[in-house]
Amino acid sequence: MRADARRNRDRILEAARDAMAERGMDAPMELIARRAGVGVGTLYRRFPDRGALLAALAEQYVHELMDALDRAVAAEPDAWAAIRAFVFHSVEKSRGAIAAALAGTSAPQARQALVQRLDELVRQAQADGAMRPDASTGDLMVLLKVFACHPGVVPERFLPLVLDGLDRRS
Amino acid sequence: MRADARRNRDRILEAARDAMAERGMDAPMELIARRAGVGVGTLYRRFPDRGALLAALAEQYVHELMDALDRAVAAEPDAWAAIRAFVFHSVEKSRGAIAAALAGTSAPQARQALVQRLDELVRQAQADGAMRPDASTGDLMVLLKVFACHPGVVPERFLPLVLDGLDRRS
Amino acid sequence: MRADARRNRDRILEAARDAMAERGMDAPMELIARRAGVGVGTLYRRFPDRGALLAALAEQYVHELMDALDRAVAAEPDAWAAIRAFVFHSVEKSRGAIAAALAGTSAPQARQALVQRLDELVRQAQADGAMRPDASTGDLMVLLKVFACHPGVVPERFLPLVLDGLDRRS
Amino acid sequence: MRADARRNRDRILEAARDAMAERGMDAPMELIARRAGVGVGTLYRRFPDRGALLAALAEQYVHELMDALDRAVAAEPDAWAAIRAFVFHSVEKSRGAIAAALAGTSAPQARQALVQRLDELVRQAQADGAMRPDASTGDLMVLLKVFACHPGVVPERFLPLVLDGLDRRS
DNA sequence: CATGAATGAGGTTTCATTCAT
DNA sequence: GATGAATGAAACCTCATTCAT
Numbered sequence: 001m002r003a004d005a006r007r008n009r010d011r012i013l014e015a016a017r018d019a020m021a022e023r024g025m026d027a028p029m030e031l032i033a034r035r036a037g038v039g040v041g042t043l044y045r046r047f048p049d050r051g052a053l054l055a056a057l058a059e060q061y062v063h064e065l066m067d068a069l070d071r072a073v074a075a076e077p078d079a080w081a082a083i084r085a086f087v088f089h090s091v092e093k094s095r096g097a098i099a100a101a102l103a104g105t106s107a108p109q110a111r112q113a114l115v116q117r118l119d120e121l122v123r124q125a126q127a128d129g130a131m132r133p134d135a136s137t138g139d140l141m142v143l144l145k146v147f148a149c150h151p152g153v154v155p156e157r158f159l160p161l162v163l164d165g166l167d168r169r170s
Numbered sequence: 171m172r173a174d175a176r177r178n179r180d181r182i183l184e185a186a187r188d189a190m191a192e193r194g195m196d197a198p199m200e201l202i203a204r205r206a207g208v209g210v211g212t213l214y215r216r217f218p219d220r221g222a223l224l225a226a227l228a229e230q231y232v233h234e235l236m237d238a239l240d241r242a243v244a245a246e247p248d249a250w251a252a253i254r255a256f257v258f259h260s261v262e263k264s265r266g267a268i269a270a271a272l273a274g275t276s277a278p279q280a281r282q283a284l285v286q287r288l289d290e291l292v293r294q295a296q297a298d299g300a301m302r303p304d305a306s307t308g309d310l311m312v313l314l315k316v317f318a319c320h321p322g323v324v325p326e327r328f329l330p331l332v333l334d335g336l337d338r339r340s
Numbered sequence: 341m342r343a344d345a346r347r348n349r350d351r352i353l354e355a356a357r358d359a360m361a362e363r364g365m366d367a368p369m370e371l372i373a374r375r376a377g378v379g380v381g382t383l384y385r386r387f388p389d390r391g392a393l394l395a396a397l398a399e400q401y402v403h404e405l406m407d408a409l410d411r412a413v414a415a416e417p418d419a420w421a422a423i424r425a426f427v428f429h430s431v432e433k434s435r436g437a438i439a440a441a442l443a444g445t446s447a448p449q450a451r452q453a454l455v456q457r458l459d460e461l462v463r464q465a466q467a468d469g470a471m472r473p474d475a476s477t478g479d480l481m482v483l484l485k486v487f488a489c490h491p492g493v494v495p496e497r498f499l500p501l502v503l504d505g506l507d508r509r510s
Numbered sequence: 511m512r513a514d515a516r517r518n519r520d521r522i523l524e525a526a527r528d529a530m531a532e533r534g535m536d537a538p539m540e541l542i543a544r545r546a547g548v549g550v551g552t553l554y555r556r557f558p559d560r561g562a563l564l565a566a567l568a569e570q571y572v573h574e575l576m577d578a579l580d581r582a583v584a585a586e587p588d589a590w591a592a593i594r595a596f597v598f599h600s601v602e603k604s605r606g607a608i609a610a611a612l613a614g615t616s617a618p619q620a621r622q623a624l625v626q627r628l629d630e631l632v633r634q635a636q637a638d639g640a641m642r643p644d645a646s647t648g649d650l651m652v653l654l655k656v657f658a659c660h661p662g663v664v665p666e667r668f669l670p671l672v673l674d675g676l677d678r679r680s
Numbered sequence: 681c682a683t684g685a686a687t688g689a690g691g692t693t694t695c696a697t698t699c700a701t
Numbered sequence: 702g703a704t705g706a707a708t709g710a711a712a713c714c715t716c717a718t719t720c721a722t
Binding site: 682683684685686687688689690691692693694695696697698699700701 | 703704705706707708709710711712713714715716717718719720721722
């Protein structure tokens with residue numbers, strides 16, 4: 001039954017993501033449970049209260065960001081390109097509500113790891129002379145946070161402008 | 171008695187702004203009423219339901235933005251400078267929750283008026299050769315919307331980078 | 341509507357007493373409300389949570405004890421007789437569950453007042469040479485507490501034995 | 511495997527006693543199971559439902575009383591002294607919540623046995639001229655029940671008074 | 681057999697809204 | 702008009718109990 005429990009946990013997280021995307025951060029727990037195909041009790045067994053569920057969601061979200069970052073690094077030719085690709089991707093894929101929750105709840109440890117990965121890239125990009133030396137990882141995190149809360153609102157033509165603002169050439 | 175009613179309306183709106191800033195968009199109506207120093211009944215007389223209150227808040231907020239825009243125009247030497255000053259000011263002064271609500275509820279007419287005022291400035295700034303011709307009023311509205319939802323999160327050093335992205339020189 | 345509210349408050353307290361006598365200290369709030377002929381909301385408006393309701397019940401109970409004490413003093417010839425009459429009456433009339441709750445929740449101020457009244461009587465009874473000098477008001481409170489939790493369990497023949505234990509002659 | 515089962519049963523009963531002493535008669539079954547170091551399933555295998563567990567607890571409690579009675583008889587010089595010692599001991603050692611439960615649930619057969627043992631002693635004490643002839647075993651059971659529900663509340667100086675009430679000399 | 685996951689009924693509490701005064 | 706009392710639907714959460722593994 002370990003496998004079953006695991007599957008249920010995953011289904012709950014997925015249902016929670018969907019429900020919260022649609023109905024906001026305070027989507028009823030019962031709705032989430034129903035969507036996950038489990039009883040409320042099961043939901044509460046896994047996540048003692050709404051806060052715990054939010055925290056798990058935030059952590060999962062940060063992990064997704066890290067994966068995206070890894071992929072960007074693998075796919076792009078240099079650090080700055082990876083950063084840009086990562087930001088673009090993250091902002092496009094972002095689930096507004098979850099990202100907003102991340103701001104409040106956060107997942108301190110996961111977030112810390114993400115920041116460190118980004119940090120290395122930023123230093124590299126600056127060493128490469130591709131990124132403005134007065135721009136910081138913190139700037140990127142702010143960018144992520146701010147835009148991620150508004151999925152779909154960033155026109156194709158807009159983010160480039162913003163990123164150019166961090167570009168060496170500007 | 172008209173003056174009384176007016177005063178009540180204003181106190182309610184103010185209380186609503188405060189309450190929502192502190193406790194989120196769904197602060198209890200009763201709390202708002204109490205803070206305004208009136209009974210719930212009075213609140214409901216002025217605003218038939220929560221939606222109406224939100225709409226009024228949004229409209230008021232847009233009006234504040236327009237005032238800020240007017241002041242910026244009066245104070246700054248040219249259109250682009252006025253736009254920059256306006257954005258800076260708006261982002262700093264923004265009430266996160268209200269701005270977020272604006273996104274949803276909006277106040278179509280008021281918003282329309284704001285857009286028109288901005289439009290003229292944008293055209294002027296572009297005619298002056300100070301603003302990128304491929305940047306639009308829509309870009310500015312997005313900028314406003316996105317940043318206004320995160321009061322206090324925009325470091326002094328960050329917004330300039332973004333605005334530079336809309337600058338001619340970039 | 342003040343009068344109505346007052347009436348409702350009383351009916352709620354009465355319903356709570358009955359319900360708790362029958363179904364124990366954790367009788368459903370909804371049941372209490374229904375019995376009082378009001379909605380749950382009304383109950384919660386008067387008593388923010390179960391604790392508040394219990395506290396009110398405890399206070400009311402202590403007040404009833406004080407009234408009984410006053411009546412005993414008025415009806416009996418001397419202090420010791422009044423004390424005995426009071427204990428007999430209290431133990432008979434006691435609502436087990438409420439008395440038990442009193443132990444936990446108590447109503448510190450009301451209780452304090454009762455203790456003071458009893459104190460005077462005890463001193464008088466001892467001065468009269470009717471009550472053992474080594475018995476205290478505390479003993480009486482213990483007696484009350486202990487027996488009051490078991491309404492109906494004290495056979496007519498039993499309490500006298502106990503009270504005789506406090507009697508001078510013993 | 512029989513020994514194992516026995517040990518489990520004992521550990522569950524012990525855990526139940528502790529849990530109920532701390533958290534009241536309706537301590538969660540799951541808490542009890544965890545404290546006993548078993549799964550809920552095991553608990554339910556031994557005791558089909560909460561009632562069964564309570565009954566077992568009550569029976570165990572009565573057995574403890576009988577042991578105490580036996581020890582008192584062995585240690586004290588006469589029947590009345592044994593009775594007094596027994597009552598003192600029982601009241602001191604009593605687990606309030608369990609004793610209260612006993613009142614409701616009871617354990618008819620075990621209780622019956624205890625009553626018989628006490629009965630003999632009472633008759634003996636009365637024959638010895640040490641106990642009032644109009645006091646009964648029932649009185650003692652009431653005394654036990656009433657005081658046992660309030661562990662720690664009986665001051666050293668108080669119970670003697672009560673017992674004196676049953677004493678011949680009074 | 682033991683385990684602990686799953687279930688869902690039931691209890692608590694909150695709040696938007698209505699309405700008597 | 703203003704007030705705040707009343708209502709009940711709806712959300713939260715807890716636990717006794719069952720059952721798959």
